[in-house]
Amino acid sequence: MKSKNLLLIFTRNPEFGKCKSRLANKVGKQTALDIYKFLLDHTVSITEKLESTKAVYYSEEIWDNDIWNNDIYQKKLQKGEDLGVRMKNAIEDGFNTGYNKIIVIGSDMFDLNQKDLELAFEKLNSSDFVIGPAEDGGYYLLGMKTLEPSLFTNKNWGTETVLKDTLDNLKNKKTEVLDTRNDVDYYEDIKDISAFKPFLKNIKQ
Template sequence: MTQIIVIAKEPVPGRVKSRLTPPFSPAQAALLAEAALADTLECVAATPAAQRVLALEGLPGPWLPPGFAVVPQRGGGLDERLAAAFADAHRLRPGPAVLIGMDTPQVTPALLRAAVDALSGHDAVYGPAADGGYWLLGLRVPDPALLLGVPMSSPDTGRVQLERLSGLRVFHLPELVDVDTADDAHRVAASAAGTRFAAALREASAGARDVAGTSAGAAR
């Protein structure tokens, strides 16, 4: 059976979701990141898998459910850290693996199950992101050459990654929106109103409006 890897950062203010500030404060951005991570981990926990691994930059917190092996992220650039996450998970339990990040709290167990099942008949699974990157990558055999050198956080990320997968049997998943900006956050929350992330966004947005109103009143 396929294993599932989540690659994530500890949601510490000032270290996560910097593109959400402004309009949100670093503390609010960290709470949004924590909610997104908790939603993602809950989804993974609800999906049948041979093993669940969290490749983490930082320390685990109360948002981590039981049943996850935690390994530290290794490498410099994101391409190196993704390759290392696949390699570390493979060392813990050899076999195919699906990797996702913490930026798509709208992901569902059905989507993850489709990715997991696809690797029984495909070499790779690819989930494109609306910003030109990707939200999921699954590999039947984790090969660092498929990842190392791919430009990350670029409009060309997805195109180059797919070029690396050329010649392989690739199963394509639906496109999702990564939460990078405030506009992204509102789009994602609208599509997944029952998530922790949507609730955290409603609270953060109300707080941001209160701060803006107080500042405007003080200026007058």
């Protein structure tokens, strides 16, 4: 094992009509898929040079020949009936394999860069947990040095209560809270960001 740090990237297989459904309601399924692929490319660009082991966890099936280079990324399948169970299983697997610090992120964060990820791993030198709050009341990053099962149960995933409930679980733990960032779920999240303008030129305000 080259690194004791493990980055888990949770991703949906980019298939027509199966990703970014809330965004698709406004921009259409093809544009939502194009935007999601753009976000996946961004996630590759901010993770491929990161000095840690990296594993991509696919939602539906593992794709061998895609944007995730097999020489850089381990490829695995998410397992579990909801997001919490899937994250817990992936993190537990990482600790069982011998990693000391594990961070999980999604793959739809345009407002994130490699330095943010390096900082998050650094924060785990002096804290037991690190969390990156999202503007919508969820989180875009969660990191830890030990598995804390309560973080993955009794959450309404995809709602604005997830961050608060997770921080409640961590109130007696040494936790570092990162800067709040914007994730991409709705048209309003991207309409004023210049990088997304080419995708939105035909969308009526």
